Structure formats: C-alpha cells, structure tokens
Amino acid sequence: MSLQQAFHDLVTLELVVAWVGLSLLSVGVLWLDLRRHNAALPSMMKLVWTLTVLYSGLLGLAVYWYSGRTQISEDSFVRRGLRSTSHCYSGCGIGEVVGITLAAGILLLNTAGVIATTFSFAYLFGLVFTIGPLMQEGVGFREAVSDAAYSESGSIVAMEAVAIGSDVYLAGEATMGEPVFWASLAVSLSLGFLAALPINLGLLHFGVKEGMGDPSSM
Template sequence: MSRQGLLTQVERALAPVRHAMKPILSDPLVMGVWAVVVAASVGTLWWDLRQRNRALPSLMKGVWTLVVLYSGPFGLAVYWYSGRTQISTDSLWRRGFRSTAHCYSGCGAGEVLGFALLAGLLALESTLVVAGGTFALAYLFGYALTVGPLMQEGVGFGEAMLDALYSETPSITVMEVTAIGTDLLIASEAHISELLFWGALVFSLSVGFVFAFPVNAVLVGFGVKEGMKNPAEME
C-alpha cells in the first residue's frame, strides 16, 4: 500500500471525529465560553504562583503559563497535580507530567507560530509545506527549551544539542504527529479569519499532550529524561 493510500484510509477512518468536532470548534458560544474558562484558569495559576509557589524557577512559571494557556483547566489540573511545591510525594506519573509540560510549552509555541504564519498569514495551500514547516518550528522551540537551560549551566552547545536530540526527539515527534495531524484533519481548509482555524489549533494542542504523556513517562522511567526537579524540594 502506498503512503498516499494509507493516509486516505486513516482520514476516512477518522472522518466521524472531524464531523463531530467541526461544529463544536466553530461555534462562537462554545469558543467564547472556552476563552473565559482559560482566562480564569490562567488567573488561578498566577495567583497560586505569586501567593504559594514563588519558589518555582522563572522557567517553570513560564512553562506552566503556556500549558494553561494552551489547555485551560486541563493544563491547570496537570499543574496542580505535579507542578506545585505542595505535592506530598513525587512519582513517575508526576515526573512524566512535568516532562510533558516542559516539552509541550515549547512545541506548542512552534505549532501555533507555524500554522498562524504558514497556513494563516502566508495562506500556503500545500498541506505538505504547512505540516513540514510547523514540524520544523515545533522541533526548534522544543529543543531550545532544553538546550538553553543546559548552556546556562555551563554545558557546551554541542553536548547540550546531543542531549536534546536524544531525550526530546521521541516526545516531540509523537506530540507533533498527533497534534498537527488532528489540526489538519479538522481544519485543513479553514482560513485564519475563521473561528474553526483557532478552535482546531487549540484542540489539537491538547491531543498532542495526551499522546505524548505516556512517551515521556516511559522515557523518565528508563532514565532517558530526568522528568524535571521535584517542586517540593524547592521550598
């Protein structure tokens, strides 16, 4: 079976998902309520960071802010479960969530920029070009969030880049295949001025997080990734 034939079969199999989600993600009322919920979630996060979790480093505060911006109450729940200094005991699941959140913050920024720039502002019609460019930006931002902090700690660029390639590539790949695939499945023909364009983009980000989490948990379990420091030890 050719690659094109396989993609066609996958698209047909997922057609019910597209038909179910398009009306929801293009509904002004639904998306308006979602925007209010996200704003409330971000406000709750910032209140908690300022009042009860100032010990968290600036990088992780930025990571959690992006996670909640992308996924609203779902992102806030992940933070509450795994990212606060008040967690009672650390675990593989919490480390996996923190590792996924770290990857998600950078990759999500690359995905948003990629779709907004390539499919939106430049109005490129080639699905291959849009997907490829968005993949490249997601990898760039995802690797940067690993390479940058390592270099600040004194690690050389080459060593930091090898570490990022080794530890982040599986997670980024799974996250972006599922996220970009979901976005193209639902809104490949949507224009940047349409609500569906942004609704599908937001939904696809959370889909990518869900699929990347087990990958990160496995990588943390085998010691490939550290899973980010236990925030309870920062008190």
C-alpha cells in the same frame, strides 16, 4: 456524518470566546497560586506552567495542581512524567502556534507545506526550551544541542504527529477568520500533550530523560 463535519458544526464563535475566557481565567488562578504559595519555583518552570495552562486551560491547570506545586504530598513517577511532558509541551506549543498560523493561516500552503512548516517550528522551539536551561547550567552549546535532541526528539515527534495531524484534519481548509481554525488548534495542542505523556514516561523509565526536579523539595 464524519468527525470533521461534526466538529465544524459544533464550533461557533461563542464557544471559541468561552474557551479563551476559561483559559485566561485558568492562567489567572495559576499566577495567583504561584505568587502566593509557589514563589520558590524556578522562573523557567513558572513559564512552562503558564504556557501549559494557556494552551490547555483547565487540563493544564489540573496537571500543574497535581504535579507542579510545592505542596504535593510526595513526588511520583507519574508526576515526573507530567512535568517532563509539560516542559516539552510549552516549547513545542509556541512553535506549533507560530508554524500553523504562518503556514495555514497566512501563506495558505498546501497540506504538505503546513505539516513541514509546523513541525519544523515545533521541533525548533521544543529543543530551545531544553538547550537554554542546559547552557545556563554551564553545558557547552554543542553538547546542549546533542543532549536536547537525544532526550526530546521522541517526545516531540509523538506530540506533533498527533497535534499537527489532528489540526490539519479538523481545520481542513479553514482560514484564520473562522472559529474552527482556532478551535482545532486548541483541541490539537491538548491531544498532542496526551500523546506525548506515555512517551515521556517511557523515556524516564529507561533513563533517557531525568525529568524536572521535585517541587516539594523546594
């Protein structure tokens, strides 16, 4: 039995509903912590953590708890990498959900069309989530676009190569009405996060990215 067939056999509507419920519960815990203990975090990072936890449930919440709270004992290279990956992940995730739902679920494009459409949306949203904050800091539009493309492209390509590839493989010919469509999307997003983490650590190590600020200093 192939991995794809085993995944299809495992997925049921009950499992998808349970995953959604767990993700929403994790977001609730996040919001409660942000309101009571971490109101000092910038609004952009609150959005980043909300999307990260929404996509990956307990995994996203664990990443926030380890690297994103003001209560962390001290910042570290790995924590910076996790925050940087989450920032990229939050934007790319929106693009991937929109792109793959449109391409595979609505337009019913072939595999090449699904990959191209999904990657385009993910890349665009991933850049927007970097361009916006840069422009808020006073950077001009052209420079912000150039800086975002330079610092984020490697992470986005790694994330989406794994995420889109695994989603297309696992979902196969599934339609939006089938639980496997949504289950594979949830799994692929988290796999994309894990794939992008070592890339972000490398970009931080070589100074291509600066990473998000130390929350414990806020």
